[in-house]
Amino acid sequence: MIKHLTAFSLKGMLYILLFTAVSPLAFAQLSEGGVPKSFSYAVAEAQPGIITEAVDRERLLAEDEVENMKGVPFRFGYAFTVNQNMQNSGTWMTLPDGGKLWRLRVQSPGAYSINFTFNDFWLPPGGKMYIYNQDRSYIIGAFTQRNNKEDGYFATGLVPGSDVTIEYYEPAEVVSPGIIQVENVVHAYRNFFKTDPLADDFGTSGSCNINVNCEVADPWENQARSVAMILTSGGTRWCTGSMVNNIRQDLTPYFLTANHCLNGGQNSWVFMFRYESPNCTNIDGPTYYTLSGSQLKASNSASDFALLLLNEAPPDSYQVHFNGWDARDVAGLSGAGIHHPDGDIKKIVFVSSTFQSTSWSGTPANSHWRAIWSAGTTEPGSSGSPLFDQNKRVLGQLHGGPGSCTSSDNSDIYGKFSFSWNYGSSASSRLKEWLDPDNTGALFMDGWDPTMGNPDTVAPTAVNNLAAQSVTSNKVTLTWTAPSDTSYGGVMKYIGKYSTTPITDTNAFNNAMNLNISGSPKPAGQTESFTVTGLNFATQYYFAIRSADRWNNVSVMSNVPSATTLAAPVIAASPDSLMRVLQSNQTMIDSIMLSNIAALPSTLDYTVTLENNSFPGDIRVSLVPQHTEAPEARFPRKDDAEPTGQSIEGQGGPDAGGYKWIDSDEPNGPAYEWNDIATTGTELTTWLPTGTFGAKDEGYAGPVTIPFPFKYYDVVKSQLFVSSNGAILFAAPTANMFTNAQIPSSSAPNDLIAPFWDDLDGTNGGNVYYKVDGNRLIIQYNNWPRYSTTGSALTFQVVLHSNGRIMFYYKTMTSSTMNSATVGIENGAGTVGLQVAYNAVYVKNNHAVKFSADPEWLTTPSTGGTLSSGTQAAIRLEMRSEDYPAGQYRMEVKIASNDPSKPLITVPVNLLIGDVPVELTSFSAAAEGNTVTLNWSTATETNNKGFRIERSSQNSGWISAGYIAGRGNTAEISSYQFTERNMNSGTYSYRLVQEDYDGTVTIYTAPDVTVDRPEVYSLSQNYPNPFNPATSISFTLPEAARVTLTVYSTLGEQVMTILSSDLEAGYHKAEFDASQLTSGTYIYTLRASAGSKSFTDSKKMILIK
The missing domain is CATH 2.40.10.10 (Trypsin-like serine proteases)
Incomplete structure (x- = not known):
């Protein structure tokens, strides 16, 4: 039944005055925008003119289920036929400007939204119609004479809410009065603005779409x-x-x-x-x-x-x-x-x-x-x-x-x-x-x-001020003024070319190498720039560009500047390894000095990464939940029974990002510590909506600056956003988040930290605060209610630590529903994450959860830079022992650069946490020819039995290379050296295995060392010489070759063949035993052949018995 209320009552009249600073949100149909006229006057709130009966939503949904099985498209609304117009419904009033205002307020109890169809609609010039909801948060219109149709029919889009007003303003003088007759009031029993799982609408199509x-x-x-x-x-x-x-x-x-x-x-x-x-x-x-x-x-x-x-x-x-x-x-x-x-x-x-x-x-x-x-x-x-x-x-x-x-x-x-x-x-x-x-x-x-507009044949104007500047060893920056074009949107793209020979004409331009100038061109007259990378050292280059519009009209070629890149840089790093000792909860700052020591003008471009983190207990056994198939739980209706879910007791992980979690119920778990910031923190007061609901119901606050580089799944974050629904994100959400989901999931939202992701609503109470506390950033939800849950008040915190640790603290979690939230973390792609709980009773009062990845004991703010010849920079390293377990921690500082001879330098860093018997202060490895020398020093030694030297190469594991005894107990600085000779060419790794008298071992690693391949063939003088009866003969091969080493008498007679074999490139040594020969002078000859190449050399040796 429909009630028609035509009387206008002064009882309970509500007067509303909107200040001009208020700007209601208007949404597009074919309309002219603007603000309803009544918003500018102190007019009384319109009384209801149409009140529809409530719909039987469950019956309609049941009908839809039947229709859906038949393939019939679902409805979202139920239409009430009313046929109300400006003569039999609504209220009129005259405004101070002489114009007239007609308003019809329509109420349809329980509706998610309301829309209208009109079977007689005509507006005169100057007439404007708006439709808005009760709190004026959603407005459509103005509809004007542009919306008049020959058949007089008109329909509008949806306005959220169950109480909306149609408002029509008619100027004082019009050619004819407007005609507005409402045929149908469409009551939306499906939530068009918040996803309904049963509707044919957003998110309901198949997963392969x-x-x-x-x-x-x-x-x-x-x-x-x-x-x-x-x-x-x-x-x-x-x-x-x-x-x-x-x-x-x-x-x-x-x-x-x-x-x-x-x-x-x-x-x-x-x-x-x-x-x-x-x-x-x-x-x-x-x-x-x-x-x-x-x-x-x-x-x-x-x-x-x-x-x-x-x-x-x-x-x-x-x-x-x-x-x-x-x-x-x-x-x-x-x-x-x-x-x-x-x-x-x-x-x-x-x-x-x-x-x-x-x-x-x-x-x-x-x-x-x-x-x-x-x-x-x-x-x-x-x-x-x-x-x-x-x-x-x-x-x-x-x-x-x-x-x-x-x-x-x-x-x-x-x-x-x-x-x-x-x-x-x-x-x-x-x-x-x-x-x-x-x-x-x-x-x-x-x-x-x-x-x-229409296609044309007019090309953009030519670029005439292309310049090549900011020249480095491998890069040149081009600048020019954006050209103009007569087409819609102007210039749409640039075509760039470069060459080592002059670009003299269009043919040379087309044959030159391409520059990938991406992105949208700037408006005409603005300065453009593009950096050309990957250029060769000390080389002259020529550059030219052309531009094109959307119709593919291409401009003539620009002027052609040239530039010569600088010489190759030469990198040097000192020291080549670091060893430090810290007790628990200590911090140490150290540096690696990086230099460009090239003699010619050059630029060294370098990047710094920390890799290969190893630490005590680095054993990965993963415990992760398996997602349950519960599609009905992913988009629940507000009145549905809460779905069941899952949680893992106590601890879990690691995930593919290395994160593990453990809670305060575990013996080795974190302690629950509550640092209340409700009176000392800064309240988040500016909330932005993600849809049509209130901002503290479906919205976010932020960005909040993270005061330290916070690495999250290997990506450094600098700011965060706080969702009204109990989650922290690193990008502003673009859609409502009232439906929590299992994680990880590729569906948005991603890149989130979820202490209690649920349908929360702070509209009618609750606050959120943040505070920087040393090396921590604290976010606190304080008495934040759950949506449509009477008496709920949730107080919990997320704490981000500068070392990457994440803590959840739950103080008081008062709600009748505690099994509809997601707790966990997820990476930016939604492919990796840790789910602690999903739609399960897990969170409770006075509870803590810790998330941590590999221990962040070594950090650096230095990510890279550029050094000119003769300059240097410090790569600052910060070592923190925190509360990490005692033992040895190792990491490699990888320095990649454009030095062609040393594109990658590795500096090992060793940190010992706790009391250690030997404090190693340096450990280096260097190669000269085919000899490798290791040097190391200790500051103190306690109970030190000695050092076992171990070596590995690309094709083998660790093998023993030697042993040097330690000095037992000493407080003096001690230096050690170990030498390996006659090493084949290749890259070797060395480590010291320091042994105590009680059998305890500690391992130290040195930078890799490379024994380079010889550049030329050579034959060395035997050693010793004179000899009796044996001697060694060394030679080098720059490439693999067939080798013979033969001994002759001074008369040219062949006495013995020492060697006849195929050998790899490198340093070689042959042993000669002359015990069967008589004293005298002998000649040894080396012959080597590799394809068309050959080498022969001879030397004398003296045998004295």
Whole structure:
């Protein structure tokens, strides 16, 4: 039953005065924006003029379940027919400017939103109609004479809430009074603004569907802007269709969809453009780019097409594309379809094989195309969507088919555009008369965007001030002034070239190497810059650019500057290793000095990373929860029973990022410590909404600056955002977060820390504070309520430590519902994370949880830089023992640079935490020729038995290379040296295994050392010489060779062959035993051959017995 309240009562009248600083949020339909007139006057609140009866939501949902099984699109609203107008409902008043104000307040108890259809609608010039909700947070309008239709029909978009007001202002003098008659009040029993799991809407399509703004869909960007979802006035997301161009290109708003979508109500259909995620993740799209009403111009069932003429032309702000088409019966070689499956955000589907000519059941032969999908699929709701060929022209609209995410036959059937072109005997059954009204005979055309203007042939102006500057050893920075162009959007891209020979003309330009100048060009007249990297040392380069507009008109070539890069740098680092000792909870600062010692002008570009962290107890046994299949729990309704979930008791991990967690219930877990900042911290008072709900219900505050480099999943973070729903994020959320989810998950939100992610609402109480406390940043939710849970008050903290540790502290968690939250952490891609609990009773009062990755005992603020010749920089290292277990910690400082001879330097850093018997102060390894020398020093020694020297190479594990005795107990500085001779070429690692008398060992590593390959063949003098009876003969090979070493008498007689073998490049030594020879002078000869190369050398040796 509907109540009609026409009397205007002064009792309980509410006067509202809005200051001019208040700017209500207005949402787009075809409207002019602005603020309702009543907002500028102290007028009383309108009394209800229409009150609908409550709907039986459960009955309607049950009906929808039945309809859904039949494939019928779901409704979101129930329509009450009211037929109320300005004569029989609402209230009038005269304003001080002489104009009149009519307001009709409509209440529909329990509605998530309300929208209207009007069966008699006409506004005079100057007349403006707005619709807004009770708290004025959502406004649509102004609707004006631009919205008048020939049939007098009009429909509006949705306004959230169950209490909305229609307001019409009419100027004092009008040609004729306005006419407004409300036909239907549509009560939304599904939450269009917060996701309903049962509705055909956001997030309900199959998982194999591809968002239209994924990178793979970039080539179809223009075509995507042509597609719109069709909604009925009764609240159903119905079908899909698209705008099509006509031969005149006169912007006639023709809309192509399927004949089977027609339901007789197309005059009140709403067409929703740009309902899409802003990126590749599933984020709900805007629902306010809508147009209302259409007229049927042509249709037939043979090819299942319907051509509509929209009652409203899309405004430029919608950026609608008018599709091209092809009426020739030629199969596409490949293509795509763009659609709204199941009423979801816009998706794209791809076909990589040739379209097949076919028919639909009962239709004429060859009236349809069959497309076999290579990626994606369609679903109910996709009907009427366009099929594009490889030329991005429409070849048909979707009729139906077996395609789905689970179907073995993932194909669909589209009515042929070519069949629809000239089918039947009149304009009402074919496309030809509408899309080629002048009968030009054209059978195909391309699409275009009216906002871009007409194509032209005028190229952008030439760049004439290109300059090459800021020259380094490998880089040159180019600067120029952005040129101008007459086309829409101006210059769209730059084409850059470089060469080591002069670029004298267009041919030389085309043959030169490419510069990848990415990004959008700046407006004409602004300064552009681009840095060319990866150039060779000491080389002259020439540079030139051209620019192009959106019509691919290319400018003439710019001027051609040149620049010569600097010489190669030479890197030096000191010391080549570090060893330090700390007791618990100590900090030490040290440095590695980095220098560019090149003699010629040069620049050393370097980057610093810390790698290969090893520490006591570095044994990884992973304990992680398995996700449960609970789709109904992912999008719960507010009145649903709370779902069950999962948690792991006590501890878990590590995940792939190295994070582990442990709680205060475990023997080795963290202590619960509460540092209340409610009186000492800074309150977050500026909250921004992520949708149409209040900002402290669905919104966030921030950014909050992190006062130290906080590494989270190997990415350093500098700021964070606080969600109203109990989560910390490192980027501002773009959608409501009232539905918690299992983690990790690739679906947004990602990159989050979730101490208690649930549907929380601080609108009616609660505060959030933050405070920097030394090396900690504390975020505290204080008495923050849970949504729609009477008496709930949650007080908990997230504490970020500068060493990367994360702590959750739960003080008082008062709520009747504690099993609907997610607790855990997740990386930026949503691929790695630790879930402590999901929809399980886990969190409790006076509880703590610690998350930590590998111990961050070594950090550096130095990430890289540039050094000119003769300059140096300190790589600052900070070592912290914190409360880490006693023992040995090792890390490598990797310094990568553009020094061609030493592109990577490794400096080992060793930290000993706790009491250690030997304090090593230095340990280095150096190679000279084929000899490796190790040097190390100790500051003190206690109970030191000695040092075992071990060596490894790329092809072997650790082996013993020698042993040097220690000095037992000494407080004096001690120095040691160990030498290995006759080493083959290659890279070696060395370590000291220091042994105590009680058997305890401590390991120290040195930087890798490389024994270089000899550059030339050589034969050394034997040693010893003279000798008796044995001696050694050394020689070098710069490459692998066949080698013979022969001994002759002074008369030239061959006495003995010492060696005859294939040897690798490197340093070699042969032993010669002359015990069977008599005293005298002998000659030894080395012969080596490698391919066409050969080497021979001889030397004398003396045997004395």
